Amino acid sequence: MASATIKATIGSSTASLLVIYPHANEISNTELKAELLVIKDWFIAFNTDKPDVKGKVPSSSKSYPASVMLTTSDLHVSNTSPDERVHITGRLSTAAAWALDPKENNCCVHIYAKNNKLSDGYESWLLKNKDKSKLGSTLIVEKVEAALKGYRGTLGEGDLA
Numbered sequence: 001m002a003s004a005t006i007k008a009t010i011g012s013s014t015a016s017l018l019v020i021y022p023h024a025n026e027i028s029n030t031e032l033k034a035e036l037l038v039i040k041d042w043f044i045a046f047n048t049d050k051p052d053v054k055g056k057v058p059s060s061s062k063s064y065p066a067s068v069m070l071t072t073s074d075l076h077v078s079n080t081s082p083d084e085r086v087h088i089t090g091r092l093s094t095a096a097a098w099a100l101d102p103k104e105n106n107c108c109v110h111i112y113a114k115n116n117k118l119s120d121g122y123e124s125w126l127l128k129n130k131d132k133s134k135l136g137s138t139l140i141v142e143k144v145e146a147a148l149k150g151y152r153g154t155l156g157e158g159d160l161a
Contacts, residue, residue, distance in 0.1 A: 001147035002027050005154045006040045010047045017043045018068045018098075019090075022143035027074070029152060029159045034118040035074055035088065036155045041122030042111045043069075046092075052109075056127040062106035063092035070105060070144070078110075086116045087126070091133065103135040103144075 001024060006017045019039060021027060046058045047065045058064040073089040087110035097104040108128040114120035135141055153160050 001025065001143060002032060002150045002152055003147045004032060004036055004152045004160060006036055006043055007154060007156070008040055008044050008047075010044060015043075015047055015065070015067075017066060019071055020068065020144055020147045021071050021074075022140065022147045023072060024074065024147075031074075032152060033155065033160050035071075036160065038111060038113050038118055038122045039069065039071075039088065039090075040155060042109075042125050045122075045125065046109070052127045053112075053124050054126065058127070061092070061127060061130050062132070063094055063097070065094065066092045067095040068093040068098045068105070084110070085112060087112050089128075102141075104132060105135075106130065106132045 001022055003018065003020045006019060007014055017039070019036060043066065049057050049059050049064070051057050069090040069092055071088060071090050077086050078084055078089070090109050090111065091105040092107050092109060093103065093105040097106060107130045110126040110128050112123045112125060114123040135144060
């Protein structure tokens with residue numbers, strides 16, 4: 001379990017995205033950095049309200065602008081939609097939704113890498129759903145806390161440089 005921060009210039013200001021991996025038992029800094037680089041480019045697109053592959057805009061969700069991403073799956077083929085290309089799955093929260101007790105996220109996104117490879121960078125994204133979920137179960141709260149304790153730093157600095 002791990003977590004890290006992405007900082008990006010959006011418009012004329014700097015925005016941060018806390019990325020949390022509550023289900024990743026072992027992820028190296030090299031693997032984490034590669035995935036965070038793809039997520040960073042998605043983050044800029046999402047928080048500047050760029051439409052997804054089906055034309056849906058981020059501002060149509062209650063998770064805009066995104067401040068926290070629970071990465072529920074790294075680059076993978078989905079069991080529920082096996083015909084969809086490989087993607088990173090993330091559940092998104094605004095700062096206000098993350099500050100609630102219990103914490104909430106209000107949409108799910110799929111992030112696609114060019115040529116289905118993290119090393120080739122970001123390509124596009126899909127707003128999978130706008131379902132709200134609360135982080136109320138003891139197990140998920142414990143996993144999120146463990147991931148936060150495994151904080152690796154900020155993309156572009158230290159071990160993630």
